[in-house]
Amino acid sequence: MGSGVRLLVLGKQGAGKGTQAVRIARHYGVPHISTGDMFRAAAAARTPFGLKAQEFMKRGELVPDDVVIGVVAERLAKDDAVDDGFVLDGFPRTRVQAEELQRLLGPGGLDAAVDIDVPTEVVLERISGRRVCRTCGATYHVSHPPKVDWLCDKDGGDVIQREDDKPEAIERRLELYERDTRPLLDYYEELGVLVTVDGDGDPDDVFDRILEAVETAREPRSPAPPAPR
Numbered sequence: 608m609g610s611g612v613r614l615l616v617l618g619k620q621g622a623g624k625g626t627q628a629v630r631i632a633r634h635y636g637v638p639h640i641s642t643g644d645m646f647r648a649a650a651a652a653r654t655p656f657g658l659k660a661q662e663f664m665k666r667g668e669l670v671p672d673d674v675v676i677g678v679v680a681e682r683l684a685k686d687d688a689v690d691d692g693f694v695l696d697g698f699p700r701t702r703v704q705a706e707e708l709q710r711l712l713g714p715g716g717l718d719a720a721v722d723i724d725v726p727t728e729v730v731l732e733r734i735s736g737r738r739v740c741r742t743c744g745a746t747y748h749v750s751h752p753p754k755v756d757w758l759c760d761k762d763g764g765d766v767i768q769r770e771d772d773k774p775e776a777i778e779r780r781l782e783l784y785e786r787d788t789r790p791l792l793d794y795y796e797e798l799g800v801l802v803t804v805d806g807d808g809d810p811d812d813v814f815d816r817i818l819e820a821v822e823t824a825r826e827p828r829s830p831a832p833p834a835p836r
C-alpha cells in the first residue's frame with residue numbers, strides 16, 4: 608500500500624457529503640470513488656461484477672451485498688487506489704458491507720471514517736428550500752431564486768419543488784438514513800476510526816474542519832506510557 612490516505616465519508620442527504628468528498632480527494636490526490644460512478648464504470652467496462660450489478664439495476668432491483676462488494680473490490684484493486692488510496696462516497700451502506708470492506712483492506716484498514724454531522728433542521732431547510740428547473744434540472748434555492756419569476760435563468764423553464772424535496776419525503780429518508788447508518792457509525796467507533804465533523808455552516812469552514820480531523824486521525828498513535836513500577 609502507498610502512503611496516501613484511505614477514507615470514507617458519511618452524512619445525511621443535504622449534509623454536503625458529495626461535494627466535500629470530491630474536495631478531500633482532490634486535496635490528497637486520491638480517487639474519489641462514489642457508488643454511482645463506480646457502478647456505471649464497472650458496467651461500461653463489462654467487469655464480471657459490473658455485469659452482474661447491471662442485471663439487477665435493469666430489473667429495478669436492489670443490488671445484493673455480495674455484488675456490491677465485488678464491484679468495490681474490483682475498483683479498489685486498481686493501481687490508483689492501491690498506490691495512493693481513496694475517498695469512498697456512498698459505500699458502505701450496511702454493517703455487513705463495512706465488515707467486508709475492512710476484510711478487503713486488510714490490517715491497514717481505513718485512516719478515518721468521516722461523519723459529516725448536520726442537524727436535521729438544517730438539512731430540512733436546505734433540501735425543502737431547493738427548487739429545480741423542469742427542463743434542464745438546474746437547482747436553485749428559495750434563498751437564491753432565479754432572476755425572473757421562478758423561470759430558469761438558462762432556458763426559461765418552470766422552476767418547481769420536486770415531490771422528493773417536500774418535508775414529509777425528506778423526513779422519511781432521514782429516518783431511513785438514521786436506521787441504516789447508526790450501526791455503521793457504531794462499527795467505526797468500535798474500530799477507533801470514526802471522526803465526527805460539524806457540517807453546519809460555510810462549506811469552506813466545514814472542509815477545513817474535515818482536514819484537521821483527518822490529519823489528527825492519521826497521526827501515529829503514541830505508545831501507551833510505561834506502567835509505573
Ligand SMILES: [Zn+2]
Pocket residue numbers: 740741742743744745759760761762763764
Ligand atoms: Zn433550466
